[in-house]
Amino acid sequence: MARAGGITNAVNVGIAVQADWENREFISHISLNVRRLFDFLVQFEATTKSKLASLNGKLDTLERRLELLEVQVGTASANPSLFTN
Amino acid sequence: MQSSEFWSQKDLVSDFNFDKSLKELRELRSQLHHAADYCESTFLNAKEKKVAVENTKEYICRAVVTVVDHLGCVSENINGLISKTNAFSEADIRINCLKQRFLLSQQFVHNLALSRLRWREIIPRHHPRYLSAPNTETEKSDEDLRDSTNVASTKIIDKKVVFKIEDDMPLPLFAYTYSQKPALSKGETNSVLPVRDGFSILSKSPNPAFHFQETKKKLRSRRSLHGSDILSLIRRTKRTA
Numbered sequence: 469m470a471r472a473g474g475i476t477n478a479v480n481v482g483i484a485v486q487a488d489w490e491n492r493e494f495i496s497h498i499s500l501n502v503r504r505l506f507d508f509l510v511q512f513e514a515t516t517k518s519k520l521a522s523l524n525g526k527l528d529t530l531e532r533r534l535e536l537l538e539v540q541v542g543t544a545s546a547n548p549s550l551f552t553n
Numbered sequence: 554m555q556s557s558e559f560w561s562q563k564d565l566v567s568d569f570n571f572d573k574s575l576k577e578l579r580e581l582r583s584q585l586h587h588a589a590d591y592c593e594s595t596f597l598n599a600k601e602k603k604v605a606v607e608n609t610k611e612y613i614c615r616a617v618v619t620v621v622d623h624l625g626c627v628s629e630n631i632n633g634l635i636s637k638t639n640a641f642s643e644a645d646i647r648i649n650c651l652k653q654r655f656l657l658s659q660q661f662v663h664n665l666a667l668s669r670l671r672w673r674e675i676i677p678r679h680h681p682r683y684l685s686a687p688n689t690e691t692e693k694s695d696e697d698l699r700d701s702t703n704v705a706s707t708k709i710i711d712k713k714v715v716f717k718i719e720d721d722m723p724l725p726l727f728a729y730t731y732s733q734k735p736a737l738s739k740g741e742t743n744s745v746l747p748v749r750d751g752f753s754i755l756s757k758s759p760n761p762a763f764h765f766q767e768t769k770k771k772l773r774s775r776r777s778l779h780g781s782d783i784l785s786l787i788r789r790t791k792r793t794a
Contacts, residue, residue: 508624520635
């Protein structure tokens with residue numbers, strides 16, 4: 469009887485240990501996936517920043533070109549005598 | 554016009570999608586916090602701990618999948634918004650078009666001004682008497698300028714050149730006309746350069762001949778020898794007289 473109780477106790481401990489290891493494995497899986505998510509977010513931030521920087525550069529060049537055109541048109545329209553006569 | 558409206562509608566739709574996905578992600582955060590609290594309380598209060606743990610595990614898996622889905626949605630929206638460079642290319646094309654039109658109008662104005670000048674009734678004439686003859690001293694000064702490296706020394710040379718001109722020629726340069734040009738040096742053809750900028754009917758001056766400095770020095774020595782010969786002849790004639 470006592471031997472049977474000891475066996476059941478050992479079995480219970482074994483089951484508990486196995487469950488504990490399963491839980492640990494699950495937690496490690498979850499933490500790994502969360503880390504992957506974090507990596508993805510960091511990479512995404514970097515790529516988004518670079519894309520935004522390139523867009524900013526494009527916008528700057530467009531602005532400059534527009535300003536140049538505005539100035540040129542302004543100087544041309546300031547001398548209407550060129551177009552008359 | 555229709556294309557711009559279409560693009561604006563598309564932009565509005567994408568903006569709305571992005572805002573929606575971002576809002577859902579923010580709500581998910583609070584939901585996960587609430588879910589974690591609930592799982593904790595149920596685990597503490599439940600008699601069957603294993604069942605609570607299994608439920609929590611399942612919920613965590615689903616929550617991670619949902620978070621990944623939401624993040625993917627948000628990132629896709631951001632990526633779509635950023636990488637939409639059609640508007641930039643369109644603006645670039647428009648600016649190029651405006652630039653070309655402006656250049657065309659400028660060319661037209663230039664042509665107009667040129668034709669106006671060409672068909673003017675009174676054409677400006679540059680009389681040769683008011684034209685300054687190019688003196689050889691300037692060439693000399695140019696050569697000196699080429700040789701010299703110091704700026705101060707060039708100034709001194711220029712001053713010397715001016716002084717030489719005054720010594721050699723009793724009359725000022727502008728008093729001579731083109732027909733009565735002074736012979737500054739023998740064997741050198743003087744060319745005329747127009748003084749005034751603009752249209753001139755006169756022919757272009759020929760390019761001045763290139764001389765080395767050494768040859769000029771030799772010429773000077775020859776000239777001095779020739780002068781000494783003349784002086785000796787005059788002396789001889791005086792003696793004979």
